[in-house]
Amino acid sequence: MDILAYLIPISLFLGGLGLAAFFWSLRSRQYDDPEGDANRILKTDYDEHPRQ
Secondary structure: OOOHHHHHHHHHHHHHHHHHHHHHHHHOOOOOOHHHHHHHOOOOOOOOOOOO
16 A cells, blocks of 8 residues: 555656646647648658658
C-alpha cells in the first residue's frame, strides 16, 4: 500500500506532462493542415528533397 503514495503522484505528473504537450502542439499549430497530407499522397510527382 505504501507504493501507492509514490505511484499516484507520479502518474498525475506524467498525465499533466502529456496534457501540457498536447496543448503545446495545439498552440504551435501542429494540426492546422489536415488536407495537406491527404492531397500530397495523391500527387504523381516525387519530390527528392522535401521541405523540412
